[in-house]
Amino acid sequence: MTLAAPAPAHAATTAVAGYPTTINGDSADVYHPVTGTRLPVALLLQGANVDKSHYSAFATKLASYGFVVVVPNHTRSLFGVSGLYPEGAQAGWTVDWAEAEDDNAASPLYRRIDENTLVLAGHSFGAATALSLSTGLCVIPFCAIANTAPGELEAVVPYGGNNVLYGTDLVLPVLNNVPIGYIQGTVDGVATPAEGRTTYNLTAGTPKAFIELAGANHYGITNGQNPAGALPDASAQTLSQAVGVETIARWSAQWLLAQTGDSAAKKYVYATGDATDPNVTVTYVK
Template sequence: MSATVIRSLWWSVRTDGDAPFDTAHLKVYYPATVTGDDAERLTGVFAPDATAAPYPVVLFLSGVNVGQDSYRRFASAIAESGFVVVTFDRVADLFGGQRGLTPGVDLAAARPDAYGTRPTCPTISAILDALAELNETEPLRGALDLTRIALGGHSAGGTVVLQSARFFPHVRAVFAWGAHTLVATMLGWDPGTVLPAQVECPVLLGVGTNDGVIRGSADRYGEGEDRPDPVERTFTEALPDGEHLLAVVPGANHFGIADADPTAARAFLDGESTTDALARFAHLTTLFLRAHLRESATARDELAAFDDGMLIKRR
């Protein structure tokens, strides 16, 4: 008897920038069927489970210098609920001449004279084009529903998603952990400016009460560490009217949904984690995605009653 498991495959796409810093390497997680045949044994390639295909697609953007495999458990948990989940690594320009892992940011698009006219993350468009190609290629031929897309992200990845989503017409939901739309003063904005999110769909924001990275970055925005929470400000000030959720997780930190790499990124700034935020926020995210991408009435009911020890705000 066949069984459904989560498998993944790799893909690549050229993005903006100069070679060799112009390539994103994708990891695509999908529900697969295990048959035990010789092709699986010899290649390690599994066919997608056709039961619920085509699957809505979730494109997830990493934080700066956070490798995509840091999100493997989170991505797999979402895929288990009937989604194709895409993560990627892209080494490119950061700030001040540095290079590292980045979702890709068009800094000019985030300046006062341009914000809101185009996405701040050109990589999104390139990856969606690549997924259309992948959907015409074995083994995932026809398995992706590119008319039902969610954009998600962590930290800077979540920020550019919030700044870019409305420019992609098939995006039906957005979610982010440890992300906000406060903008750096170096781009020409006044201290403490919250930019309006570029979204036209439901948004789920998540944050932990022990987020040391957001706290330790306050001076970028011309503020002190005792400022109001930027994620909550984004929820109340930056989002248009809609079916939005804010989940505040007691005891969780900035890397609560990731397996942090102590040799990279800024996990050294983070607060202590005293809870399993990954499993809890993954559960909430899957309900949110099932409600808005699969239009599940059951998921909507569960979402309305969701608690799990989080502080949930709705608007």
Template structure:
């Protein structure tokens, strides 16, 4: 195991771990994705739907289900999930509920935007940077509204980002504090919020598709994880590696999930409306969602909550070798 500094995340050793593990079972076996020794803190997640006041987005809110929710002195950080282009929020329900069980309030909005190429056409589902301030504002409202299911249990000072595909690119540009209008990730100037501590993105990279130039990510110590299917035919694995190399400061991690294509994160392969991945996943869907959600949640817990067990799971060589489905490179 790595020798971890006693002050934990405040002064962390710089160490790189790379591990490739042998498959313990054939891909597609429905056994546990990660041979979990760090299970979620809660057995179930609840969900309700609300409207984000600042932009009228309809959003699903996932949160830990606990019998003592209002009396147990809970404080759950906010996690915003930025959807892939043209993908309805409902397709992320299994993933979002799994992440929420690790002790987060996960917000999954449907955000519609006018087409920049055809302004007269109906708006389409696509994430953008303006959602972040809108969600932070709404969560402050939910936290103080006595009729809200999550009243008084939201930690409004801690924000994490999740994202898929185009939504992941939006999240990466936010962490870089860049308004990339030319990539359609941003329509108006914004400032990266001080509450933002970490992000974990699946099937995402940050590059100019016209010039194929990868964009530097000056993350100023905000933790970034890229989770990537090794047979992703939309966001190619080598693009994730190039983006990982341009994240300027640790902590950062690149996790490759074996047998996963671009839609291993969604409830179904090639969900309605999305540009399909030509590659058929070989990883069982439930196993894939569990694997992606576990890496996402533990990375956020390690870097948002200074959770030592989650940190060990991400950065300990012993933990990595217990995972039969993934390859991970992590710089702490």
């Protein structure tokens, strides 16, 4: 079954451009609106061993809502195995990069970046990393060493992430200091809906939301299913890939915009969006 894409009530129409960059030694792709100033920076933290290229469709759509979207490839060793594993220190590195890029007369983003606003999107391992940072701290293994979140961090939107530890039933309270909008595919076989709901229920701070996407699995956010090198999801997705990516990007953008003061986005998140999107069900606490 393939569900139809809804007509977004608050659609993005801004054209997007991109370029490669380096952030603290990591290669990264930047996606940004071709027009506009004081653009907030959205750092997308990748899933374990999911190359940054697999997020190009999602990042382009997210950028069209007015964000500078940065997608790094961060390689490090975790438990003796080298791979693409994001870590919390990337948030601070991205803030430093944004400040330098805004001052760089040769950059297409010269004097266009809001240096005081950082938001986080994350997938899978990257979602757990973003969730860890939302507490104001970042804990091992999501940081190489424990460190604090930058003061510029305003909101987080994880997809396919929770705080269930390595497939066990051990869960810890999430004492978040910034708003969290969990986006959860209903047929995710890697980060299951039950695990996601448990994490949402344990999230103590507000605002928070649990945004369920019918028919999406763990790789509903990537350009295609089961990217090479990543842990595959055996649970079949019934939502088309294009609809899934667009919906996840749209709800990510609306959540992040709502938490940074956009009145139209607040209306979408808290009033009209759920009612007009047949693929989405939202539970939220303002």
